[in-house]
Amino acid sequence: MSKKWLLSLSFAVLVFVMVACGDEDETAEDNNETEEPEMEEPAEQPEMPEPDLEGVPDVVAEVNGEEIPRDEFEATYQGQFQQAMMQAQMSGQEIDQDQLKEQVAESMIGTELLVQEADNAGFDASEEEMDETLDELIEMNQLESREEFMSAMEQQGMGEEEVMDQVELQVKLDKLITSEAGDTEPTEEEVEEFYEQFAAQQEEMGGAEGEEVEVPSFDELKPELEQELRNQKEGEASQVLVENLREEADVTNHL
Template sequence: MRKKSFLSLILVVLVSLLAACGGEDEATEENNADQQEEETTESAEETEGTEGEAATEAPEPDLEGVPEVVAEVNGEEILKEEFESAYVGQFQQAAMQSQMSGQQLDQDQLKTQIAESLIGQKLLIQEADNSGIEASKGDINDTLVELAEQNGLESKDEFLAALEEQGMSEEEVMSQVSTQVKLDQLIANESGDIDPSEEELQQLYDQYKAQQEQMGGQDGEAAEVPSFDEMKPQLEQQVKSQKQNQAYQTLVEKLREDAEVTNHLS
């Protein structure tokens, strides 16, 4: 775990990179992980000996020309250092997805997406502050526990210790997590009730099942599809995430209408 990756995780609430991933459902991604790995391995074996090292060479993040002030939002600056932290973290994911898909990574497009994400994030932080939203100790603690679990650590203390080794003080971490908690609350207020209905879950399951059956038909093998009950928790989380993301986008668009924004990367 790296400091920059952590900063990207808790500060970049939603990056437009999601659109560049092909819009693939989370449920599909998780249940096709083994199949994708096999296909990637086969592809690598086929190209080995014809393209040599170039076939597996990973791209490097290109940060040349990034201005010291990337953007200004209602008089507040988004600095190059903050942009680079977010960019490097997202670049690693984008580069991996690019290699798996065989498509060349468009770094200019990624830079624009990251800058726009940070602008949206800044607008939300300003709105949370203006709305008087507070981060309780309990919510901060819960978020730390969740982040620790996401990074494969057993406790928040272990998580804080790992970050300290990377140069982040506990005070800095608490400040960042407090900001994230406020943003989560702001989005929750905007999205309202996001509990999915049985109809929504069934519709999503049917779409996934049809996709798997189609893939099985193309490969000549019957696709193994988990039952609705087995996938229900996963489907619920996906629907909730979709609704939260929609609330995020809607609120950012509304705030931007009345905001003074200058994006120096656009």
């Protein structure tokens, strides 16, 4: 699990759309500068599925008396659905929406358990920590300023106050997961093994396509590999914590 995941999931979809639109605009400008080609019949595009939210109950789940309402589930599901669509277009596999809905519901239940645990443990978020987290989100999504970030989030239906509430919650959850994960610094041996796996995978993919792949050196990739290994360890700790919390929790999934 990558940190900053509360906001980054829905935002990743938005960034993809913004980049795609930018590419289309550049293509259109290039076409205007050249002679128009002969008109050809456009290829018939396959019909894209829509998010299937029929039958979703008003209360999707209850976690220790706290409800996960339909509107929150729908917003999360639509973001996940868009990501699944991107992957499906690349892989050619169809989306199993029933399975995806169940995964989203279970993920939201897990998040609620973590939120409750962070509150019970008394974790707080200072203004400095929130600003630092917001800066990381802005950099992660390759934006220039806080204003640009807030404008983009508003297009996703999130006002600034709601965004900052989510950032505050993210800081608390980061502290909770860090406390559970303990020392997540990877050893040199772990990083080297991870690099070898990555290099082998890249060469295999290139070989399958009949291309020679130039893999970046270990030193070039080392910082990214180290961060990914930290994220993996935090994700594993988070998953174990959710499983332990759920054993003691009163959870009802109405989906």
